[in-house]
Structure formats: C-alpha cells, structure tokens
Amino acid sequence: MKLPFLIALLVCVYSESALEATIGESCEKNPNYVINSFVVTPWPLIRTQQYNIFISGVFIEKEYVKQLYFATRFKRGFWHYTYQSVYVEYEKGSQANFTISIQAPSEKGPYTDQVSLHRHDFSKIACWQYDYDL
Numbered sequence: 280m281k282l283p284f285l286i287a288l289l290v291c292v293y294s295e296s297a298l299e300a301t302i303g304e305s306c307e308k309n310p311n312y313v314i315n316s317f318v319v320t321p322w323p324l325i326r327t328q329q330y331n332i333f334i335s336g337v338f339i340e341k342e343y344v345k346q347l348y349f350a351t352r353f354k355r356g357f358w359h360y361t362y363q364s365v366y367v368e369y370e371k372g373s374q375a376n377f378t379i380s381i382q383a384p385s386e387k388g389p390y391t392d393q394v395s396l397h398r399h400d401f402s403k404i405a406c407w408q409y410d411y412d413l
C-alpha cells in the first residue's frame with residue numbers, strides 16, 4: 280500500500296520540476312538589470328510548440344528600456360532576431376519582470392537562444408543565454 284503511493288508522489292515531484300526550469304547564464308559582464316530568475320515552460324522544449332519565458336530581476340541603476348530582443352541560432356549559424364518594444368523607464372533598485380511567448384523551431388538539432396534588453400543607443404542593459412537540443 281505504501282510503495283505505490285511513494286512512487287506516485289515521486290513521479291509528481293519529478294514531472295513538476297521537469298516542466299519548469301531556471302536555465303542559462305548571463306552573457307553580459309556588468310548588467311544593469313540583474314536577472315535572478317529565468318524560467319522556461321515547458322522544459323524541455325518541444326518542437327513547434329509554443330513556450331514561455333519568465334524573467335525576473337532588479338535594475339541596479341535607473342534605465343530606459345527601449346527594446347527586448349530575442350535571438351536564436353541553429354548549429355552555430357547566423358542569429359535570427361525578433362524584438363518587442365518596451366519603452367519603459369525603470370527606477371534604480373526597482374524590481375521588474377518580462378515575459379516572452381514564442382514558438383519552438385521545427386528543425387532537429389542544437390540551438391542557442393539569447394534574450395537582451397536594450398537602451399536607445401542599442402547598448403545592452405542585460406543579456407541571458409541558454410542552449411538546448413530539439
């Protein structure tokens with residue numbers, strides 16, 4: 280009676296952690312927006328399926344965020360960019376979240392994705408990168 284219950288519980292805990300993960304690492308040496316949570320759901324990604332990225336962090340300095348760029352690269356080839364306009368000023372020390380909803384590519388193979396926040400002059404406020412295989 281006890282063992283099946285334990286197995287069911289373990290499966291439940293495992294599947295929950297597998298569907299949501301904080302992944303990747305900073306690709307900006309001195310970011311002014313420090314990311315402390317970068318969650319991709321569902322994880323691992325499924326080909327052609329819509330997925331969400333939830334980013335949570337803090338602005339070290341006052342910043343005007345013009346755009347959020349999403350870049351993806353297949354087999355170390357060219358970067359393909361999409362962006363969303365933000366046009367929001369954030370106070371020094373303020374906490375802010377960003378969400379991205381995007382469709383996973385269809386080709387099998389290794390990918391690298393990069394999310395970055397940009398100022399008016401296109402300089403980077405923050406950058407985050409992660410790899411995956413489809």
Ligand SMILES: *[C@@H]1O[C@H](CO)[C@@H](O)[C@H](O)[C@H]1NC(C)=O
Nearest residue numbers: 334335336373374375376377
């Ligand atoms: C950002 O997300 C966190 C975690 O979900 C939440 O606690 C916080 O209130 C959010 N901050 C803003 C500014 O929406």
